[in-house]
Amino acid sequence: MKLPETDSRSGDFPEVRDGGRAGVSLASLIRNHRVRRNMTQKQLADFATISVRAVRDLESGRVRRPRRETLRLIAEALQLTEPLLAELEKVADVAVPWPPARTGPVAADPPPRTQRIIGRGAETGMLRYLLASGENRLVVVSGLPGTGKTALAVEVAHTLQESAGLTVLWSSSVPGVFEADGADAVAARLGKDPGLLVLDGCRPAELGEDLISTMLRRSPRLRIMVTASHPFPHPAVAFPLAPLPVPGSDGFPEVVASPAVRLLTRRLGLVRPDFTVSEDNCADVAELCRVVDGLPRAVELIGQWLAFYRPGRLLRLLRETPDDCLWSRATGNGVDVLGPIHDSLRLLTEDGRLLLSLLTRLGPQWTVPDVEALWTGPMHRLGGALRDLLLRGVIRTSASGDQLTFALPRLVTLASRGPSGTPRG
Ligand SMILES: Nc1ncnc2c1ncn2[C@@H]1O[C@H](COP(=O)(O)OP(=O)(O)O)[C@@H](O)[C@H]1O
């Protein structure tokens, strides 16, 4: 399933040849990536939540040094891997003004709040509470790719900057960013002042041996907030982040107030301002959010699909051919939901993999005794494996009466199977 062709496509695909890398321009790089993705300028603009004019200005070479944030939005919409993003940034020469070379990339300012965050009041409050006092110096926000860790971290960073007077430094996971001299850069920025460093999208392999410990030692009033799709080896406060709440019923007031539906309609409003949730379509809209577990990245994608399909029809497609809608590696669509989840499942521990394979055999909801009956590994390792999957967002809990039950999100089940092959239809 591909985004349908629209009129705006006509005349939008100039012949592009891949020249040598030397001397390649930002304009041609962006255009090449976009054409390979089979997207129009309008679609790229929509996916990146920037104006069509901004895309045109970049592709025509009128703008040669965009803001780094703009490049990131474009790279995300084009699903560029980190080396390709790094190439884009290099060609655009954005490394000079941001971050300041003097302090090194680990000590950059946090990204601006480009959009108001939806929901997350409780999570923002809790993280603010944990990090403001300085008692907790390392907090790890973990969860499935696309669950909203970065969005939450941006919100928390600004909240702490404004209300707790912390100097906030930000570092996104790009190869080479968590440099060995990061501790120097942070110490130089903070001195003895209180501060927060956000390491966004962190992989332990990129951190170097004891970088976190060294930073915490060198800067006595520093706290660090890490976002990652897996738990972290350091002693830290674990903060697993769930997707956005979905409507519990099909009642109109509950549906329109639900955070997942609000995110969906906001995204859809960018491409179809005339669409409204009504008494007639609210049951389908609610179900659309439920079939993707309220995962923000997937909800946003559905918001884009609704520009082309009626809610009931899209619901059928998502039920019958979910991979076509949600694996962009297979379809070439801009936003990949299942691919990154699939990748993160491949990084599970051996116990985690065993547990996940057993869980896929159980029904939609199960209890710990249900799993104990199936577990073939050493019993003392089951608790650790369950905790590991919970922190990664691979399983989630819900209380049913006085019994604690667990469930596998549907997207995890889909991603664990791998893509079903070439796109249909
Ligand atoms: N609470 C929220 N309100 C508005 N948009 C959100 C929210 N959470 C996530 N998003 C959007 O969903 C997408 C995926 O979120 P992101 O923070 O990148 O996920 P993660 O960092 O966990 O992979 C982004 O486009 C982000 O802006």
Ligand SMILES: [Mg+2]
């Ligand atoms: Mg992120």
